[in-house]
Amino acid sequence: MFEELNNIAGWSLKNLPTNKMILISDWNTDASFLLHHFLAFYLKANSKVVLAHAAQSFIHYNLACSRLGVNLERSRNNGDLIALNLLDASLQQYVEGSCENLSLDSEECLNFLFGDNSLKHLFKVLKRCVENTKDALIILDDVTLFLGLGVSQKDLNYFVHYMDVLCKSNNCTFVTLFHQNFAPNISEPSPYLCCQLYASYEIEVKGLESGYSKDVHGVLTLKTKETEGIKTYQPHKVMHYRLTDRSLQLLAPGTSSAVL
């Protein structure tokens, strides 16, 4: 887990963000390291985590998170972590036309997307995973992939809305990753704006404007949307970041050791 990011955002093991949607967005880069942060963070806080991964295999998360100090395999065996292998489910459905259950311990089939090209079934499965638990975390990697696979923007917007309602009713948190490269169809509402609408926190990751640098890997902007209280002005926190094998270093812009 990235301590510095938690400090900046005001999160800690005792003060987990709950009831919220957190959007991680990136532009021309890959912000999936933040997903590992949330995985490690919530597992260390002993919350239940549902990881629906469509972009990478489970081993990837397991090995990456082991550098952060959590053992996903063990959490999966304990029941703290439910891993929905959407990658393999998609393959099985593509090749065979239907798919048997790959990772959930129930009889229900994970035949979600490609039957009717909407995300209704995926939503039902996620809902079933978090009912009767408090303070759970749902991680979906990643949402733009569904757009590429053929889900319409309208359906994606509905899905995000449903997830938001689920968070508020079940007291869980939803974290997802959005790649901004995808240019929307102008006639339909943009999915990025829709995600931004529902998200209470947005972490935006971009490369440096001046080009690639080995010391500063990019710019990370934390946008907080406070819905309670009378505070009306919420400045965005802009930081430069440097990613190492085990941690994320956040620096105020211009204070990298390479510059000073």
Add this chain to the structure above:
Amino acid sequence: MKKVTFTKRPAKGGAVQVHGTVVSLHNGLLLVSTGIPSLDSVLGGGVPLGSVFLLEEDVHTRFSTLLTKYFLAEGVTSGHGLYVASANANPDVLLNALPKPTSMSSTRSSQQKNDNDMKIAFMYKDLPKNQSSLSGVSRYGHYYDISCNMDKSEVEKCDLKSLHLTDEISYGEGKNDMFRYTLKHLKQCINNSRYEMKQKNSGDQQLNVLRVVLPHFASPLWCGDKPDNIHNIVRFLHCLRAVARNSMIACLVTIPTHLYHENEVAMIRQLVDTSIELEAFVGEKNPVFKQYHGLLKIHKLPRLNSLVNFVPDSFDLAFELKRTKFIIEYMHLPPDISETASRQGMDETNDKLHPRSACGGVSLNKKLDF
């Protein structure tokens, strides 16, 4: 635990030994060579096993075809299995024109010479001789001579599977037929073979690497003129990644990305693990690039099983094709020359960039006159 992407196991418990592969120094993944040693060093050792490598073609496809041939030739030299699925030309055409390895005969003769006894450093007798080229150990990464073709007998020793997607094959109904057919065919080849990672090692089949090559993928022959082509391509690449993560394969896909819209290309790049683009110089060359044949652009580097990835020293890369080598170098642009007088070797460049003045001397941009 079933490991789907390879990491280095501790030396005690039966490490996976597959010929033609190397464990990465950076993150412990198993890597295979691309067939071009300098490209291997740019990528951090090679292509990780279980990943998809995208080569964005140059406009005339001359160099991308060449890189495909190098990849396949490396598979033959390393004893890997080969799988080629093509819609444009018959895969056999590609397989019959693989370049011949150059260094194989020379390393064998040099090893024989090395028989003299070393009295003091006897422990080093069995180690391979140090090579100063970028490749390193001679068993991984070879050089090829493109003027000669590889012997057919060598190619036939490998486990070859090919698929030629012609109009004669009936793909069935539905939208993404050709793609689905190819993936099913690939999956059938992998199932219950030595390329599949099984939980219990059956013992009789030695694990081997399968090199999957899809040349000119997503060209108009693959897609036709359906409006939702990009979804079919994305779906295929997504499922290909799922297959790759569960087997011992290294995929090379070449796509003519110049035919696609920028956002579609961005979408495609998200679904592959490594992406490089070749931009060949055609027509009049910029004299600064006089010895190179084109630029190599890296769009994505593989980040598997870890938070950070390997990054080469510089992203300004240019390639040059020689008969026996394909060289990729860090390109050093000359410094901006203004008032400094003519330098050795830079005169030619100056002449072409600034026309000669009437009096015959090289005109210098003298802005300040002291």
